[in-house]
Amino acid sequence: MENNVVIYQSNDGLVKMEAIVDASNETIWATQKAIGHLLGVDRSVITRHLSNIFKEEELDKKVVCAKFAQTTPHGAIVGEFQTRDVQFYNLDAIISVGYRVNSRKATAFRQWATSVLKQYMIKGYAVNQNAVSEQKYEDLKRALGLLENVFGQNLIMAEEQAKELFAVVKDYTYALDTLDAYDYQNLEITDTTLQEKFRATYESAMEAIQSLKEKFKESPLFGVEKDKSFHSSIGQIYQTWDAQELYPSVEEKAAMLLYLVVKNHSFVDGNKRIAATLFLWFLQNNGILYRPDGTKRIADGTLVALTLLIAESRMDEMDILVKVVVNLINRKQ
Known part of the structure; x- marks a missing residue:
């Protein structure tokens, strides 16, 4: 796993999201503090939303949470360091919280996420000038699998049309297979x-x-x-x-x-x-x-x-x- 990789940056460059990249499991991990900074709210707000997410069984806490050892400067002894286990949350949890928080930064994050995923779908699927490669096809299905639960919930949505779009794309198996099998021009x-x-x-x-x-x-x-x-x-x-x-x-x-x-x-x-x-x-x-x-x-x-x-x-x-x-x-x- 790779530490402290910036995965998101706001348009004004003032908000960044650093996370641990877990390539083997195709996800990232971030602390409540990092998620709160990303969405512009206090850590207690993140705690409350995560609690509701687990209570409503939207996500399985055992799957989306993990503890990682983190070394930080010792608060009482100058020049010393201490290592302790810190709770991290994966991409599923980050996105789910992001669509619940009501703040200006959260809105910007939702707009960014919607834009990136929508453009990925459009450019990689519907109106690309080249055939959808096998890798893009598999990547798209994985991304949509993740979004199926998130966008299907009664959450705060950045735009209603995006909700409609991503909530239904799982019905696209035949369409994806068609476009994967043929070059668009043929x-x-x-x-x-x-x-x-x-x-x-x-x-x-x-x-x-x-x-x-x-x-x-x-x-x-x-x-x-x-x-x-x-x-x-x-x-x-x-x-x-x-x-x-x-x-x-x-x-x-x-x-x-x-x-x-x-x-x-x-x-x-x-x-x-x-x-x-x-x-x-x-x-x-x-x-x-x-x-x-x-x-x-x-x-x-x-x-x-x-x-x-x-x-x-x-x-x-x-x-x-x-x-x-x-x-x-x-x-x-």
Whole structure:
């Protein structure tokens, strides 16, 4: 193990986090004092939160705590040193406490953690220009395994969308396997549904949006159009070239509808929710939302994550993201 390695530093450089790196167990260890300094609170606050974490059985104290010998200057004898056992807490405990503490520094830490993990997921998984390497694939799964418990609890969250994103990524096994198996530039669209039972129109889509607004008592601005771009989004999924449809299958049309509604920002409020709802609405009306065994082709959580990934993507990544969506809902699933 390596001692006193700086693993975190605030943007202003005033707050640093030193910890013992335990490479063999893929974790780090820090004292309550160090955690308190990181989050800008007294050690007693850290003690209280850890006590609640163990009481609620969020974490197992025997697993996340360990005592290490620490040598410090003797308080009473000048020039002498003393060695004593000090309680340390691993990464699971540090993150769990970090999402409970309510302080400015804790908020900065949460924003940093969310940003790092979100960017890692986006760059290493969804919109990277290279295939996900086996090591990144395994690293991502380990990181998500750690976050599954943390983000699943009723904790103070830096941003609600991050909570949704990380809480559902465990449903991504098929998607990860798909992207691990193929180079992004070689993803193919296969096993799709060519026969349509339903053709979306602007009017029918707006009716679906209005129903959503009434059902969930959304804000007055929800579903209010900013411009005419939503007309274009509906028309674009049926676009043709030389008498041939550009998106011939139901799955491709659904994927494009999801992408366009997210990216065009046609509404004053609710663009992502509207996009996800219309995506499911389109699949349902075409009779392919469910598999023959009655299960959904795409989990609600996975759809949330896809919607967020599309929102974060660059415009030149449209084709690959559409292919990813199709590969998640085609008949091969």
